[in-house]
Amino acid sequence: MTTSEVSPAPRTLWHITGGQRLYYLGAILALGLSNLFMFGAPLVGKYAIDMVVASDLGLGIPVLSWLAKLNGNHAMMTYLWLSAAATLSLTAIGAVFQYMRGRWAARASEAIVRWVRNQLFRHLTYLPARFYDHADTGDLVQRCNSDVETLRVFLAKDVVDIGRALLLIITVSPVLFWLDTRLAMVSLLLIPLLIVFAYMFFMRLKAIFLITDEAEAEMTAVLQENLTGIRVVRAFARQAYETEKFAAKNDAFRDHHHHMIQLMGIYWGVSDTLAILQMGLVLFAGAGWVGDGSITVGTLFAFLTYLTMILWPLREMGRVLTDAGKAVVALERINDILNEREESRTRHHPVRRAEGRIDVEHVSFGYTPHYHILHDISFSVAPGETLALVGPPGAGKSTVVRLLLRLYDYEQGSIRLDGLELRTLDRQYVRQQFGVVLQEPFLYSKTIRGNLLVGQPGATHTELGEAVQHAAIDADILSFPAGEETLVGERGVTLSGGQRQRLALARALLHQPAILVLDDALSAVDTGTEQRILDALDKRRGNQTTIVIAHRLSSVMHADRILVFDAGRIVQSGSHETLAEQMGPYRNLCQIQGHLDTEIDRDMQRFNLETIS
Ligand SMILES: Nc1ncnc2c1ncn2[C@@H]1O[C@H](COP(=O)(O)OP(=O)(O)OP(=O)(O)O)[C@@H](O)[C@H]1O
Structure with a gap:
C-alpha cells in the first residue's frame, strides 16, 4: 500500500511552453527570415534613389545594374522597374514567412492552453472537499476561463513579438552601422529610454492588472451566485438588492479597468513622443550630413525607413509587456489552484465488491483543528443490515457519512470497511461501494x-x-x-x-451499491410514497447495507438498529421497540411525532366532515 500526496509543481511561463518550444523556435526563425527579406526592400530603395539622383547606373545594386544595361537605351528606366519588382518580391517572400510565424505560434499557443485547461479541470476534480468548503465558484470559473484566455493571447502573439523586437535590434543595428556609424548612433539614442520606460510601465501595470482581475472575479462570482440562486432571489424579492450589489462590483471593475486604460493612454502618449523625437533627431542630423555631402539622400531614406520599422515594434513593447504582466498574473492565479494539494491517493483497491460491513471505533473528528464535531463515535453495521441515524439538526449525522465516503479523513479512531482500514483504501474504490x-x-x-x-x-x-x-x-x-x-x-x-x-x-x-445511504433523502416525499419505497428497500435488504438518516420516525422505525445523535455523540442505540420504551430523546421524538400525527388525523377528519356536510 502506498500513499502519495499529489500536487503539481508551480509552473512558470517557461515551464508551460515546455513541449512547444520547437514551434516557437520555428516561429521566431520564420520571423527572422521575414525580417531579413523585408529589410532588403529599403536597401533596394536607397540604391535606386542614389542612382537616380546621381544619374549613374554604377551606383545601383550591381546585379540590377547589369540586368538593366542589357536593355540598352532604357537602362535607367529598366533599373527602376527591376527595383520595384525586387522590392515587391522581397516583401512577398517576407509575408510568406510572416504567415508561417503566425501559424506556428498559434499552433504552439493553442496546444499549451488546451493542456493548461485540461490540467486545471482534472486537478479541480481531484481537489479535496476541504478546498471546496472555502472556494468561490465564480472565482474558479474566472480563473479557468478569463485567466486562461489572457495566457492564450500572450502565448499566441506576444512571445513571438518579444523575439521579433530582439531580432529587429540585432539584425537592423549592424546594417545601420554599416550604412553610417554617426547616424546609426543618433538613430539608437532614445531607444534605451523607450525600453526602460516600457519596463517601468510593465511593472506598474502588473499590479493594477491583478486588482482588476480580482475585481472581475468578484463580479463574476455575484453573477454566478445570482444565476444559480435566481429562484431564491425572486422568492425573497431581492432583485433590487442584488442588482445594486452587482452594480457596485461592476463599478469597481470599471474603475480599475479605466485606471488601466488611462495608464495605457499615458504610455502611448509618451512613447509616441519619444518615437517622433527619435525620427526628428535622425531627420535633423541626417539632413545636415546630406547637406555637407557626407551621406547620400538614399542613405537617409534607408535610415528613416528602418527607424519606422524598428520604432513600431518597440513602441508595441509597451502593449506586449502589458500582456506579459497580465499573463504572469493570470498564471499565478492558475497556479494558486494547481498548487492546492489533491486528495491523497491510496493504491489499495480490492478487486471485489465490498460486502458492506462497517466498523467505526472511537472516531472523533472536526472540520477545523481543535474543534470536534464528532466525539468518540463507535458503531458497527453487518452486511445487509439497515442502520438509522436520528438526532437534531447539526448533530453530526451527515458528517459520519462524509467520513465513510472518505470526503474528509479522520485522524482519531478507526473506520473499517469489510475489516479494512478505510484510510488505506483507494478513495475511488470506497466511493464506488456507496x-x-x-x-x-x-x-x-x-x-x-x-x-x-x-x-x-x-x-x-x-x-x-x-x-x-x-x-x-x-x-x-x-x-x-x-x-x-x-x-x-x-x-x-x-x-x-x-x-x-x-x-x-x-x-x-x-x-x-454495497452500501446505500439515504441522507434525509425522503424528506420531500409524501408518507404513502415513502412507505412504498421503504417496502421496496425492505425486499432488497439482503442486497446491500443501508444507512438511513431521517427526521421522520416512519423512515427509521423499521431499521435493525437506530443510533440517536446529539451534539456529535451517540446518546442512544437500539431498535425502535427498545428505544421507544426507554426514557430519552428517542422517546421524546416518538411522543412529539405521535402527537403531531394525532393532530393531523384529527384535522383531516374534521376537514372531511366539513366537506361532506
Ligand atoms: N464543510 C463543513 N465545514 C465546517 N463545518 C461543517 C461543515 N459541514 C458541516 N459542518 C458543521 O458540522 C456540524 C454537523 O453537521 P452535519 O451536517 O453533520 O449535521 P447533521 O446532523 O447531518 O444535520 P442535519 O440533520 O441538519 O442534516 C454542524 O454544526 C455544521 O455546521
Missing part, C-alpha cells in the same frame, strides 16, 4: 434516462424499470409526455423536490 442520495440531490441537465444511467452506464431496460419502480418514480415518468426522454433542466429544476429525490434514489439503486 450509493448516496442526498436531501438536495444534484441532477445533470440532461434527460431522465441520461441521469439514471449515471448510476450504471450499461444498465439494461429491465434494470432501469426495476430501479424506477423501487424508487416509486415509475408513475411520474410515465405521466411525462416524453417519458424517460424528458429533459430535467439545470439541476433538475423542472422536477418537484420529491421527484428529484426519487430520481436520485433510482440512480443510486441502479448503481447496485
Whole structure:
C-alpha cells in the first residue's frame, strides 16, 4: 500500500511552453527570415534613389545594374522597374514567412492552453472537499476561463513579438552601422529610454492588472451566485438588492479597468513622443550630413525607413509587456489552484465488491483543528443490515457519512470497511461501494434516462424499470409526455423536490451499491410514497447495507438498529421497540411525532366532515 500526496509543481511561463518550444523556435526563425527579406526592400530603395539622383547606373545594386544595361537605351528606366519588382518580391517572400510565424505560434499557443485547461479541470476534480468548503465558484470559473484566455493571447502573439523586437535590434543595428556609424548612433539614442520606460510601465501595470482581475472575479462570482440562486432571489424579492450589489462590483471593475486604460493612454502618449523625437533627431542630423555631402539622400531614406520599422515594434513593447504582466498574473492565479494539494491517493483497491460491513471505533473528528464535531463515535453495521441515524439538526449525522465516503479523513479512531482500514483504501474504490442520495440531490441537465444511467452506464431496460419502480418514480415518468426522454433542466429544476429525490434514489439503486445511504433523502416525499419505497428497500435488504438518516420516525422505525445523535455523540442505540420504551430523546421524538400525527388525523377528519356536510 502506498500513499502519495499529489500536487503539481508551480509552473512558470517557461515551464508551460515546455513541449512547444520547437514551434516557437520555428516561429521566431520564420520571423527572422521575414525580417531579413523585408529589410532588403529599403536597401533596394536607397540604391535606386542614389542612382537616380546621381544619374549613374554604377551606383545601383550591381546585379540590377547589369540586368538593366542589357536593355540598352532604357537602362535607367529598366533599373527602376527591376527595383520595384525586387522590392515587391522581397516583401512577398517576407509575408510568406510572416504567415508561417503566425501559424506556428498559434499552433504552439493553442496546444499549451488546451493542456493548461485540461490540467486545471482534472486537478479541480481531484481537489479535496476541504478546498471546496472555502472556494468561490465564480472565482474558479474566472480563473479557468478569463485567466486562461489572457495566457492564450500572450502565448499566441506576444512571445513571438518579444523575439521579433530582439531580432529587429540585432539584425537592423549592424546594417545601420554599416550604412553610417554617426547616424546609426543618433538613430539608437532614445531607444534605451523607450525600453526602460516600457519596463517601468510593465511593472506598474502588473499590479493594477491583478486588482482588476480580482475585481472581475468578484463580479463574476455575484453573477454566478445570482444565476444559480435566481429562484431564491425572486422568492425573497431581492432583485433590487442584488442588482445594486452587482452594480457596485461592476463599478469597481470599471474603475480599475479605466485606471488601466488611462495608464495605457499615458504610455502611448509618451512613447509616441519619444518615437517622433527619435525620427526628428535622425531627420535633423541626417539632413545636415546630406547637406555637407557626407551621406547620400538614399542613405537617409534607408535610415528613416528602418527607424519606422524598428520604432513600431518597440513602441508595441509597451502593449506586449502589458500582456506579459497580465499573463504572469493570470498564471499565478492558475497556479494558486494547481498548487492546492489533491486528495491523497491510496493504491489499495480490492478487486471485489465490498460486502458492506462497517466498523467505526472511537472516531472523533472536526472540520477545523481543535474543534470536534464528532466525539468518540463507535458503531458497527453487518452486511445487509439497515442502520438509522436520528438526532437534531447539526448533530453530526451527515458528517459520519462524509467520513465513510472518505470526503474528509479522520485522524482519531478507526473506520473499517469489510475489516479494512478505510484510510488505506483507494478513495475511488470506497466511493464506488456507496450509493448516496442526498436531501438536495444534484441532477445533470440532461434527460431522465441520461441521469439514471449515471448510476450504471450499461444498465439494461429491465434494470432501469426495476430501479424506477423501487424508487416509486415509475408513475411520474410515465405521466411525462416524453417519458424517460424528458429533459430535467439545470439541476433538475423542472422536477418537484420529491421527484428529484426519487430520481436520485433510482440512480443510486441502479448503481447496485454495497452500501446505500439515504441522507434525509425522503424528506420531500409524501408518507404513502415513502412507505412504498421503504417496502421496496425492505425486499432488497439482503442486497446491500443501508444507512438511513431521517427526521421522520416512519423512515427509521423499521431499521435493525437506530443510533440517536446529539451534539456529535451517540446518546442512544437500539431498535425502535427498545428505544421507544426507554426514557430519552428517542422517546421524546416518538411522543412529539405521535402527537403531531394525532393532530393531523384529527384535522383531516374534521376537514372531511366539513366537506361532506
Ligand atoms: N464543510 C463543513 N465545514 C465546517 N463545518 C461543517 C461543515 N459541514 C458541516 N459542518 C458543521 O458540522 C456540524 C454537523 O453537521 P452535519 O451536517 O453533520 O449535521 P447533521 O446532523 O447531518 O444535520 P442535519 O440533520 O441538519 O442534516 C454542524 O454544526 C455544521 O455546521
